[in-house]
Amino acid sequence: MNVLEFCRPETHPDIPNVWNVLAPYSAAAQAEQGLSFYKQIYREPAAVHKKLQHITNKEVEQINRRLPQIISLADPYANPKTVSEQHCQDFSLPYLFRLLCGLNPVRGGVVHICPYCSGLLEKNKLVRVETRTCVPKPYADILSEYSQAEKLIVTGQQCIHTETVSRFFVLHLINI
Amino acid sequence: MPRTKQELYALLSDAVVEMDEDTSVALSNESVEAGYDAFETIDQGLAKGMERAGKLFDESEYFVPELLMCADALNAGVNILKPYIKTEEQSEKHRIVIGVIEGDTHDIGKNLVKLMLSSAGFEVIDLGRDVPPISFVENAIKENAEIIMMSSLMTTTMDGMKETIQLLNEKGVREQFKVAVGGGPVSSGFAEKIGADGYSSNANQAVKLANEWCRQIK
Numbered sequence: 044m045n046v047l048e049f050c051r052p053e054t055h056p057d058i059p060n061v062w063n064v065l066a067p068y069s070a071a072a073q074a075e076q077g078l079s080f081y082k083q084i085y086r087e088p089a090a091v092h093k094k095l096q097h098i099t100n101k102e103v104e105q106i107n108r109r110l111p112q113i114i115s116l117a118d119p120y121a122n123p124k125t126v127s128e129q130h131c132q133d134f135s136l137p138y139l140f141r142l143l144c145g146l147n148p149v150r151g152g153v154v155h156i157c158p159y160c161s162g163l164l165e166k167n168k169l170v171r172v173e174t175r176t177c178v179p180k181p182y183a184d185i186l187s188e189y190s191q192a193e194k195l196i197v198t199g200q201q202c203i204h205t206e207t208v209s210r211f212f213v214l215h216l217i218n219i
Numbered sequence: 220m221p222r223t224k225q226e227l228y229a230l231l232s233d234a235v236v237e238m239d240e241d242t243s244v245a246l247s248n249e250s251v252e253a254g255y256d257a258f259e260t261i262d263q264g265l266a267k268g269m270e271r272a273g274k275l276f277d278e279s280e281y282f283v284p285e286l287l288m289c290a291d292a293l294n295a296g297v298n299i300l301k302p303y304i305k306t307e308e309q310s311e312k313h314r315i316v317i318g319v320i321e322g323d324t325h326d327i328g329k330n331l332v333k334l335m336l337s338s339a340g341f342e343v344i345d346l347g348r349d350v351p352p353i354s355f356v357e358n359a360i361k362e363n364a365e366i367i368m369m370s371s372l373m374t375t376t377m378d379g380m381k382e383t384i385q386l387l388n389e390k391g392v393r394e395q396f397k398v399a400v401g402g403g404p405v406s407s408g409f410a411e412k413i414g415a416d417g418y419s420s421n422a423n424q425a426v427k428l429a430n431e432w433c434r435q436i437k
Contacts, residue, residue, distance in 0.1 A: 078330050081284035082291065085238070124421070125283045125327070 062111040065118070066160065067098040067138035072120035080120070084134060091134065099138045103145030110150050112190035115203055116142075117157040131163055140169050143216055146195055153189035153196045161199025161214055170214040172200060179209045224255050228264035231296060235268025236275070238288035240295045247299035257303035265296045269338045273423040283331055286422070290338050313433045314364040316355060318346030319402075320379035325372035328402060328422070332368065335422040341429060352383035359396055365436055366429055370402040377404060381413040388414075397432045401425060 065073060071094055072080040084091050106114065120126075121135035139160060146154065156164070164170045177185065182205040189196045200212035222230070227250055234242040243265070250260040272289040275281040281289070317333055319326050326348040333343050344362050346354060350369075359367050367387075369380045380400050387393040399417040400410050410418035416432075419425040 078283075078287055078327065078334075082287050084284060085288050120327070127279075127282045130282065130284065 060109075060111045061113045062106075062115070064102065064106070064114050064116045066116060066121070066135065067095045067102060067142060068135035069118045069120040070098050070102065071095055081126075084130075095134065095138045096141075099141050099145070102142055107145070107147045107150065110152065112152040113186050114152070114154045115157075116154055116160070118160050122159060128163070132167065135160075136163055136167060136169070140164065140216075143197060148195045149193070150195060151191070151193050153186055153192060153198060155186060155203055156197065156199035156214065158200055158202055161212070164199070164214065168217060170197075170199075170216055173213045173215060174210055175213055176210045177208070179207050181206055182208050182211065185211050221253050222249070224253075224259075224263075227253070227255065228260065228267070231260065231264030232268035232271060234296070235265055235289050235292045236271050238285065238292050240292045243292040243296040244299055247296040251299065251303055256305075257300040258305065261297055261300055261304075265293045265300075266339070269293050269335075273335065273426065276421070276423050283327070286331065287334070290334050293338055312340060312342040313366070313429070313436070314342045314344060314362055315366040315368055315429060316344045316346060316359045316362060316364045317368040318350035318355060318370075319348035320369050320371045320376050320383075321349055321351045322376035322379065323371050323373050324348045325402075326370075328372070329368075329370045331422040332370070332401070332419075332425045335426050336429060339426045339430065352379050352386055355383045356386045356390060356392070360390075360392060364396065366397045366399065366432060368399045368401070368425065368429075370400070371405060372403045374404045377409065380405075380415070384414045399425065399428055 071091070074080075075083065080091075116139075118135055118139060121131050126135075143154065161170070161172075165172050182201065182203060185198070185208065189198070197214040197216070198211055199214050201208065227246060231243065231246045231250070234246060246264075247260065250264075251257065269289060272281055272286055276286055315336055317329060317336070319329050329345075329348070333345050336343050344358060344364065346358055355367055355369060358364070367383070369383060371377050371380065384393070384398060387396065387398070397416045399419060400413070400415045401419045401421075405418065407418040417428045419428050
């Protein structure tokens with residue numbers, strides 16, 4: 044995923060600060076070269092949870108400090124071809140949700156979450172999905188508009204590469 | 220009373236499926252002590268377990284983490300048994316050159332295919348990720364491989380696979396190798412279009428494909 048590809052300065056000069064962010068699970072997996080991380084989860088689940096919490100805290104800290112206007116958040120190591128849904132519920136979703144909850148809501152900007160992650164958040168009743176309609180336009184334009192929002196907006200349920208959308212989905216975190 | 224061979228092989232197979240490294244080691248030691256054939260113990264016990272794990276993967280009962288743990292249980296047993304394999308049983312392994320095509324650094328899928336192929340008894344020469352087409356060709360020739368496997372997770376890098384096949388044709392060595400492609404955006408239609416011999420959508424299918432080709436090569 045590369046937001047920068049279609050949020051280029053020449054087409055979207057008003058977006059100075061776009062981040063691709065790996066959700067905590069994938070950030071940990073990437074740091075451990077993927078396969079050995081999956082084994083660690085079996086062998087030392089408690090240590091992995093501790094690591095995931097640490098990564099979540101650090102990501103929240105960095106994002107709140109640097110205030111990117113658009114964040115594209117994905118969890119490629121926790122995809123349905125790789126790990127089971129139960130595995131996601133145990134090791135990926137809780138930290139993704141904590142990350143979202145930790146972001147400063149009055150900082151503004153927009154967080155796009157990849158469809159699989161946002162689908163799981165919804166399925167597990169961690170978000171409520173609101174459908175909004177718009178005149179057909181590139182999804183990047185919607186992100187661009189919301190990047191200027193005063194309060195943080197979270198979107199998901201569709202691929203960031205969608206070229207034209209007439210509706211999009213805003214996710215409201217459910218406090219639990 | 221010592222266990223029969225069949226009982227032991229069945230338990231070894233179960234140990235692999237249940238991802239139980241300790242039991243795999245204990246049973247492999249038991250097989251050695253009982254004087255059972257080491258190669259047969261691997262083939263009929265441990266490898267059968269890995270085959271079952273692959274089936275569970277196909278059925279979405281197991282996922283990547285479970286397969287990795289099964290492979291560890293298999294390898295733990297193989298390490299015990301290996302020194303006892305009789306020389307005449309150590310037939311030459313089929314060789315496969317594998318890598319992620321140039322421009323792409325996503326290698327989870329490739330690593331999993333490598334692991335499954337190694338567990339199935341293939342000798343895998345791993346070229347890593349971001350591998351230029353010419354490197355696939357040169358290494359396949361140098362290593363005297365029979366199969367080339369390439370993967371890609373990005374549409375922008377898929378053309379490199381086509382280029383590899385073109386290079387094999389240009390060098391007049393295309394017929395020496397079976398070529399398989401895989402990865403997120405790759406499809407059987409794409410494989411056919413670029414002139415590859417096969418496509419696999421996951422690690423278990425890649426093993427099936429390689430086994431099928433090796434039966435033809437024999």
